[in-house]
Amino acid sequence: MSDNAIYDVAIVGYGPVGATFANLLAKYGLRILVVEQAAAPYDKPRAITIDHEVLRVFQACGLEDTIAKHTVPHPGTHYLGIDRQIIKKFDPMPPPFPLGWTPTATFVQPEFEAALRKKFAAYGNADVLLSTQAVDVAQDKDGVTLKVKNADGAQTFRARYLVACDGANSFVRKALGIAFDDLAFDEWWMVVDALDHHATERPPKCFQYCWPSRPGTFLPGPGALRRWEIKILPGEDPAAFGQPDNVTKVLKAFTDPSKLEIWRSxxxxxxxxxxxRWQDGRILLMGDAVHQTPPFLGQGLSAGVRDAVNLAWKLALVLRGDAAPSVIETYAEERKPHVSALVALAKEFGLIIGELDEAKARARDAKLLEELNAGTAQTNRQKFIPDLASGLIATGAPAAGTLFPQPEVDTEQGPKRLDDTLAPEFLIAAASSDALKALTPDSLALWSKLRGQLLVIEETGSLFSGWLNQHGIVAAVVRPDRAVYGGARTADELNALVASLAKQLKN
Ligand SMILES: Cc1cc2nc3c(=O)[nH]c(=O)nc-3n(C[C@H](O)[C@H](O)[C@H](O)COP(=O)(O)OP(=O)(O)OC[C@H]3O[C@@H](n4cnc5c(N)ncnc54)[C@H](O)[C@@H]3O)c2cc1C
Known part of the structure; x- marks a missing residue:
């Protein structure tokens, strides 16, 4: 691209969220600039758990092979109390899997970051500047000016929109003077990734060791990867705690480290x-730049990937003139309460795990055990993930704001996951052609203007028909990010949904 090109979108930060967002935008053919201050991806242990929504987004980025090689289904978690008894459980959700992927998986983050960058490198309409730091942002009514510095000196670029994916210390967030609300969680933990080459089988569970003497977490990752997260107690020096000889010493409270190769800590x-705030005019922020969560629900990166898939299609529609710029405001409107609920929950689980007072821990064990035995404890982790409650959805319509299922469908090339047969555009999906035949000429004209797809789903199983029955609907209007705009019980309702969507997009 020429040096003076005006980019559609400039992305600051090429971490996992920036790389996912870049790939999603590329599907719309946009001109993209990515600047990243580091020469290579971050090499320390971070995310190890992802959920099916994220796997579906990675599918959209073309990462099926990486998913096959570098994830395994999450085995479920047991919380162990002071006397090592099980006080709380999260079980894996049984099949059929609604989104076409195992509901939770453990994965190897560096492999995904490398795969995302490789996919994006194959896209021709972009410039990626590594070892290049964003140092100034300014905006006017037409676009954003980004100043960067690298070994060659300073350069300035223009873009219609800028999206900050620049992590917890976000330069862009600070430059815009955006403050954080502190949900009051502040703890030091050490994280150790080790390789267990001697294991004959994968440990059957993740464990949360809710032990006041030394709280900790264990997760078996794919292959030989094993993860321990260990709380650093008040009075302990985090820097000294992280020294290699201490890592091995501390691990002894949880496992026999002599059989392990410590990969990184x-x-x-x-x-x-x-x-x-998540938006300032033409500048938007996502990922760790706008939310940070304790990792006890495994939702930090997942939340960032949800941000990316939520914003990508909205920006694309606005940039090609199919939606009013105000539609971009629904990004924060939808994502902020969603993340807020998950961060609050992760904090709650963190407080359960990290209790240091023995008397309080015993009371906690008794209460959780009672809930577990009475069957009142929620043991399905996916049930904690909220639906969209407002924003660009037909609030009040059946299924509005839920995630559209991903059935396996029959195609001429054999069975496929539904999304692999679709463009990243709006979709009206029905189980029979009757519902689609009832669309009025007005609805059809609007739909074609939006580049929307119409589909009678011919599935190999009964996931989609079961979902329609569950909501009592005959068809659904589905957004490009596969959130449901609304479900329709009748032809009139379907036409009304199309009309209200068109209105919301142009508001
Ligand atoms: C121990 C631990 C365990 C975790 N476990 C999980 C888990 O199991 N599941 C989960 O979903 N999440 C988990 N997370 C959270 C997850 O790792 C993060 O949410 C995720 O990595 C954030 O991605 P990001 O792309 O937003 O930010 P980052 O990965 O921090 O990327 C930001 C990028 O921006 C670049 N950058 C910064 N400033 C500039 C600048 N001025 N100019 C140019 N580039 C810049 C940085 O170099 C970096 O590459 C965990 C985190 C930790 C620490």
Whole structure:
């Protein structure tokens, strides 16, 4: 691209969220600039758990092979109390899997970051500048000016929109003077990734060791990867705690380290933070730049990937003139309460795991055990993930704001996951052609203007028909990010949904 090109979108930060967002935008053919201050991806242990929504987004980025090689289904989690008894459980959700992927998986983050960058490198309409730091942003009514610095000196670029994916210390967030709401969680933990080459089988569970003497977490990753997260107690020095000889010493409380090869370890300060604003005119922020969560629900990166898939299609529609710029405001409107609920929950689980007072821990064990035995404890982790409650959805319509299922469908090339047969555009999906035949000429004209797809789903199983029955609907209007705009019980309702969507997009 020429040096003077005006980009559609400039992305600051090429971490996992920036790389996912870049790939999603590329599907719309946009001109993209990515600037990243580091020469290579971050090499310390971070995310190890992802959920099916994220796997579906990675599918959209073309990462099926990486998913096959570098993820395994999450085995479920047991919380162990002081006397090592099980006090709380999360079980894996049984099949059929609604989104076409195992509901939760453990994965190897560096492999995904490399795969995302490789996919994006194959896209011709972009410039990626590594070892290049964003140092100034300014905006006017037409676009954003980004100043960067690298070994060659300073350069200035123009873009219609700028999206900050620049992590917890976000330069862009600070430059815009955006403050965090602090949800009051502040703990030091050490994270150790080790390789267990001697294991004959994968440990059957993740464990949360809710032990006041030394709280910790264990997760078996794919292949030989094993993860321990260990709380650093008040009075302990985080820097000294993270020294290699201490890593092995501390691990002894949880496992026999002599059989392990320590791959990498790091000391982190876990926070629960939510930025007050996620948009400033033509500048938007996502990922750790606007939310940070303790990792106890495995939702930090997942939340960032949800941000990316939520914003990508909205920006694309606005940039090609199919939606009013105000539609972009629904990004924060939809994402902020969603993340807020998950950060609050992760904090709650963190407080359960990290209790240091023995008397309080015993009371906690008794209460959780009673809930578990009475069957009143929620043991399905996916049930904690909220639906969209407002924003660009037909609030009040059946299924509005839920995630559209991903059935396997029959195609001429054999069975495929539904999304692999679709463009990243709006979709009206029905189980029979009757519902689609009832669309009025007005609805059809609007639909074609939006580049929407119409589909009678011919599935190999009964996931989609079961979902329609569950909501009592005959068809659904589905957004490009596969959130449901609304379900329709009748032809009139379907036409009304199309009309209200068109209105919301042009508001
Ligand atoms: C121990 C631990 C365990 C975790 N476990 C999980 C888990 O199991 N599941 C989960 O979903 N999440 C988990 N997370 C959270 C997850 O790792 C993060 O949410 C995720 O990595 C954030 O991605 P990001 O792209 O937003 O930010 P980052 O990965 O921080 O990327 C930001 C990028 O921006 C670049 N950058 C910064 N400033 C500039 C600048 N001025 N100019 C140019 N580039 C810049 C940085 O170099 C970096 O590459 C965990 C985190 C930790 C620490």
């Amino acid at each position: 790091a000391v982190y300060r876990f926070h629960a933070l939510l930025a007050q």
